[in-house]
Every structure is written in C-alpha cells, then in structure tokens.
Amino acid sequence: MIDMQDAAFGYGADPILSAISLRLAPGSFHFLTGPSGAGKTTFLKLCYGELVATSGAVTIFGQDAGTLDRDRVAKTRQRIGVVHQDCEFLDHLPIRENIALPLIVSGRDGPAQDANLDELIAWVGLSARAHARPPELSGGERQRAALARAIIMDPDLILADEPTGNVDWDMSLRLLQLLCELNKMGKTVLIATHDMALIRAAKAQVQARVLRLAGGRISAAGADL
Amino acid sequence: MSFVSDTLDLLRGETKADRVVPRSGQAAKLTVAVSGAMAFLAVFALALSLASGRLADRWSAALAQSSTIRLSAPAAEMEAQTWAVLTVLEQTPGVDSARALSDDEQRALLEPWFGPDLPVADLPVPRLIEIIETPEGYDATGLRQRLAAEAPGAVLDDHTRWRRPLVAAADRLRLLGWLSMALILASTAAMITLAAQAALASNQQVIRVMRLVGARDVYIARAFVRRFTRRAITGAAAGAAIGMLAVALLPRAAEEGGFLTGLGFQGAGWLLPLVIPLLAGVTAFWATRIAAFRTLGGLR
Ligand SMILES: Nc1ncnc2c1ncn2[C@@H]1O[C@H](COP(=O)(O)OP(=O)(O)OP(=O)(O)O)[C@@H](O)[C@H]1O
Numbered sequence: 001m002i003d004m005q006d007a008a009f010g011y012g013a014d015p016i017l018s019a020i021s022l023r024l025a026p027g028s029f030h031f032l033t034g035p036s037g038a039g040k041t042t043f044l045k046l047c048y049g050e051l052v053a054t055s056g057a058v059t060i061f062g063q064d065a066g067t068l069d070r071d072r073v074a075k076t077r078q079r080i081g082v083v084h085q086d087c088e089f090l091d092h093l094p095i096r097e098n099i100a101l102p103l104i105v106s107g108r109d110g111p112a113q114d115a116n117l118d119e120l121i122a123w124v125g126l127s128a129r130a131h132a133r134p135p136e137l138s139g140g141e142r143q144r145a146a147l148a149r150a151i152i153m154d155p156d157l158i159l160a161d162e163p164t165g166n167v168d169w170d171m172s173l174r175l176l177q178l179l180c181e182l183n184k185m186g187k188t189v190l191i192a193t194h195d196m197a198l199i200r201a202a203k204a205q206v207q208a209r210v211l212r213l214a215g216g217r218i219s220a221a222g223a224d225l
Numbered sequence: 226m227s228f229v230s231d232t233l234d235l236l237r238g239e240t241k242a243d244r245v246v247p248r249s250g251q252a253a254k255l256t257v258a259v260s261g262a263m264a265f266l267a268v269f270a271l272a273l274s275l276a277s278g279r280l281a282d283r284w285s286a287a288l289a290q291s292s293t294i295r296l297s298a299p300a301a302e303m304e305a306q307t308w309a310v311l312t313v314l315e316q317t318p319g320v321d322s323a324r325a326l327s328d329d330e331q332r333a334l335l336e337p338w339f340g341p342d343l344p345v346a347d348l349p350v351p352r353l354i355e356i357i358e359t360p361e362g363y364d365a366t367g368l369r370q371r372l373a374a375e376a377p378g379a380v381l382d383d384h385t386r387w388r389r390p391l392v393a394a395a396d397r398l399r400l401l402g403w404l405s406m407a408l409i410l411a412s413t414a415a416m417i418t419l420a421a422q423a424a425l426a427s428n429q430q431v432i433r434v435m436r437l438v439g440a441r442d443v444y445i446a447r448a449f450v451r452r453f454t455r456r457a458i459t460g461a462a463a464g465a466a467i468g469m470l471a472v473a474l475l476p477r478a479a480e481e482g483g484f485l486t487g488l489g490f491q492g493a494g495w496l497l498p499l500v501i502p503l504l505a506g507v508t509a510f511w512a513t514r515i516a517a518f519r520t521l522g523g524l525r
C-alpha cells in the first residue's frame with residue numbers, strides 16, 4: 001500500500017520527518033502515536049500525496065508519489081479514505097452531501113448509492129443531523145461525519161488522524177469497532193492517536209502494530225503497552 | 226475530448242457538481258453586466274462595419290464605371306472625333322476599356338426627360354463615351370490635354386472621382402469597426418478572467434476540500450467554466466438584444482439617406498448580431514478554463 005524509503009520532509013529548512021523507512025502491508029492495522037507536534041499529520045499528508053517528501057522515496061499503491069501528475073494524485077486519493085484532523089468539510093453543504101462528496105466528485109453518486117449513504121449515516125448516528133450544515137454540528141458529530149466520508153468510497157486504505165479526539169468513550173469504541181471490522185474485511189488501516197486506551201482496546205480485536213513518532217523518526221513501540 | 230464533453234455539459238441543467246462550488250454573487254453580477262454592456266457596444270461596432278462596408282462597395286462600384294466623355298461636334302465630324310477619342314483612350318494608361326454608347330442607350334438615358342419618341346439621330350445631342358478604369362485609374366489632367374488636341378469637342382466628365390477618398394475612408398471605417406469588435410472581445414476576455422480569478426480565490430477552501438476527496442482538476446474547473454460561460458451568454462444575449470432594438474429604432478431615410486441612416490442591418494444581416502452571445506460564451510469558456518487551470522496548478 002504505502003512504502004517509504006528513507007523519506008524526509010520539512011516545511012522549511014528544519015526537517016520534521018527524517019529517514020523514515022516503513023511499509024504498510026495490505027490488510028495491516030497500524031497506530032501512530034507521538035507527542036503533539038511530532039509530525040503525525042505531516043506523515044499522513046505524505047501518505048495521501050498532499051505533501052511530497054523532500055528526499056527519499058514514497059510509494060503509494062506502487063506509484064512513486066514524487067512523480068505523480070495531478071490527475072493521478074486525484075485518482076489515488078479516491079482509493080484512500082482520510083479522516084482529517086480538522087475534518088475539512090464544505091460549510092455551505094448539508095452534512096449528507098459532505099459525506100457523499102467523494103462520490104459526487106468522482107461521478108459515482110446517484111440513486112444507487114442513496115441507500116448505502118443513508119445506511120452509513122445511520123451507522124455513525126447522524127440520521128437526525130443529515131441536513132444540518134457542518135458548523136451546526138458538535139465536534140464529535142463532525143468527526144463521525146468525517147469517518148463516514150472517509151469510508152463512503154470503500155477505499156483500500158484508511159488513514160485516520162485523531163478520529164476519536166472529540167467523542168466520548170462509547171462512541172470511540174464504536175468508531176474503533178467499525179475500523180476493526182473494515183480491517184477484517186481486508187482494508188489497510190492507520191490511526192494517528194494519543195489515546196492509549198483506544199490502542200489497548202484495539203489490540204483485543206485486531207493485530208495492530210504501534211508506531212511511535214518522535215524527534216522526526218519512527219520506531220516500533222509495543223513493549224510499553 | 227474534455228472540451229467536447231464540457232460543451233455538452235453546458236447544455237445540461239444545474240448539476241450536483243455546480244452546487245459544490247458556492248455561488249459568488251459579486252463576480253456573477255459583474256460578469257452578466259459587463260457582458261451585456263460589451264455585447265451592446267459590439268452590436269454598434271458590427272453595424273458600423275457593415276454599413277461602411279456597404280458604402281465602400283457601392284461607391285467603388287460606382288467609381289469603376291463612372292467616367293464619361295461628352296463629345297459635341299458637328300454631325301459631319303462626329304464619327305471622326307469619336308474614333309479620335311477612342312484611339313486616345315486606347316493609348317491612355319489606366320483606362321481598362323472605353324466604348325461609345327449606342328443611339329438606343331442614349332435614348333434610354335434621355336427618355337425620362339424627353340419621352341420615348343425622341344429622334345436622337347436628328348438632334349444635336351452630344352455623344353457619350355463610357356470609360357471603365359483600371360483600379361489604379363488614369364491621369365485625368367493628361368487625358369484632358371490630349372483630348373483637347375485630338376478631339377476639341379470632347380469633355381471629360383469625371384465628377385465621381387471625388388468619391389475616391391470617400392471610398393478609402395469608408396474602407397478605413399469598416400476596418401475600425403472590426404478592430405473595435407476585436408477590442409471588445411479582448412476586454413470581455415480580460416474582465417471574465419479577472420472575475421473568474423476572484424471567484425477561484427474566494428473559493429480556495431472549497432477547491433482544497435474537493436482536491437482532498439479526489440476531485441480532478443477538470444471537474445473543479447468545469448464548475449467554474451459552466452457558471453461563467455452561462456453568465457456571459459445571458460448577459461451578452463440581453464445586451465445584443467437591446468443593441469439590435471436600438472439599431473432597429475434608428476430613424477429611417479430613403480436609400481440615398483446617407484451614412485447615418487444607413488447604420489443598420491439589412492436582411493440576413495440581422496442574424497449577425499446573434500453571433501455575439503455565442504462569441505461571448507466561447508470567450509468566457511476559454512478565459513475561465515485557462516484561469517482555473519492556472520489557479521489549480523498552484524495547489525497540490
Ligand atoms: N503548513 C505548515 N507550515 C509550517 N509548519 C507546519 C505546517 N504544518 C505543521 N507544521 C509544523 O510541523 C510540525 C508537525 O506538525 P503536525 O501537524 O504534523 O504534528 P502532529 O504530530 O500531527 O501534532 P498533533 O498531535 O498536535 O496533531 C509542527 O511543529 C507544526 O508546527
């Protein structure tokens with residue numbers, strides 16, 4: 001799915017990430033932890049091509065991310081479901097259409113998808129709020145909507161940046177449950193989170209590897225859990 | 226390929242894709258208003274071009290067969306002097322051909338004044354010799370001098386020559402009309418580019434989110450292109466309609482009424498202004514498309 005060889009990235013002169021070598025195998029389940037500001041979001045941006053590594057190689061679905069043209073980047077993103085840390089909704093559209101947005105922009109929306117869409121909205125508990133606009137939603141509601149949008153396209157790879165940051169423990173577990181089920185169906189999942197309890201809860205359900213990002217480098221963490 | 230599908234796309238109604246990009250009121254109103262004003266101006270530039278073109282054509286047609294030589298001579302010398310004049314003309318550079326009008330033709334010319342039974346042959350009517358010039362024309366002063374020597378009864382009547390500079394002026398006016406059209410078109414393109422850039426800039430976040438969920442550039446560009454093309458066509462159609470109405474309501478005068486009253490469309494010419502909204506649409510289409518791809522190229 002994702003292959004990094006000695007990848008490095010910095011917004012300015014100082015590198016945020018350096019010498020990252022890592023492979024996300026198909027069907028794997030990863031957690032990414034690390035202190036705030038360590039570069040977790042930056043790492044995810046490299047994975048879905050919003051940022052390009054300043055050195056080293058990042059391979060997404062077998063394609064070199066550095067040489068992808070804009071159309072290929074778009075096509076590649078259609079195969080990756082991303083839960084963004086700050087959600088990234090269109091505030092003038094109702095939540096239902098925001099969730100359907102990946103379908104709309106790839107020309108796959110239509111009556112055939114409506115039932116699917118409604119089922120997913122019900123699953124994340126937003127049926128009553130489907131016609132509200134994103135600014136009218138609570139932080140947790142927005143995060144559930146963001147997860148729904150990330151999986152509406154049935155992606156091969158799911159990247160979630162703090163997907164449970166604003167929801168209560170019960171909802172966190174439900175969302176985790178959904179991600180675990182998707183993983184059991186063969187999807188590759190990577191979750192960036194601070195929530196150690198969530199990681200422990202996941203370990204009971206799936207085989208998850210925990211990566212720790214600190215000082216610009218990634219290391220396997222596991223023993224401490 | 227995407228150009229064709231984009232064009233077909235314009236014919237469809239508002240799609241979901243259109244709603245993804247929020248309406249931008251300011252740029253929209255500006256586009257409609259300026260397209261309208263430009264189309265209004267274009268109608269007049271077009272009318273000016275067509276009218277001065279017609280004038281130039283008519284006058285230069287008249288010029289081509291304008292000169293005549295009036296030959297008054299005693300009946301006995303008439304034939305000889307006619308030959309003398311024709312010989313002189315034959316040798317004059319700038320004269321394409323020359324011929325003496327027949328009695329029948331002369332009678333036809335005089336008929337309105339003297340009735341059909343005029344015995345031309347018995348009257349001391351001057352003989353008329355028609356000169357067809359080459360485009361370069363002949364030297365009238367030189368010809369006059371030679372005629373005076375060879376055929377003293379001949380008078381060169383080149384009263385329509387004064388129109389020559391007028392034809393040049395009319396031709397220039399036609400050119401200026403087309404130039405105005407081109408300038409109007411270029412201004413429209415510039416204005417729509419600016420309006421499109423403003424709309425793109427104010428939708429940065431929308432474009433970003435669309436890119437994040439996997440929208441291709443053509444998809445995003447299309448939402449803007451459709452909108453601006455429609456606005457330009459709508460505005461231009463209204464402007465052209467008002468312009469045509471204004472032209473139609475110009476006071477009419479007789480055919481010879483001159484230049485000002487001739488400023489209008491004739492027959493199928495009325496269909497020409499209908500091209501203006503189409504032209505505005507094509508201009509808006511490309512201006513927006515280029516602006517959109519340039520903006521999108523700057524984002525990841
Ligand atoms: N667009 C940007 N321009 C410059 N610096 C940036 C930009 N985005 C992030 N940074 C910096 O890069 C570093 C890593 O940011 P990042 O968002 O990846 O951290 P994070 O691990 O996701 O943190 P958190 O857990 O708080 O979300 C931070 O120091 C941040 O200030």
Ligand SMILES: [Mg+2]
Pocket residue numbers: 040041042085161
């Ligand atoms: Mg982050």
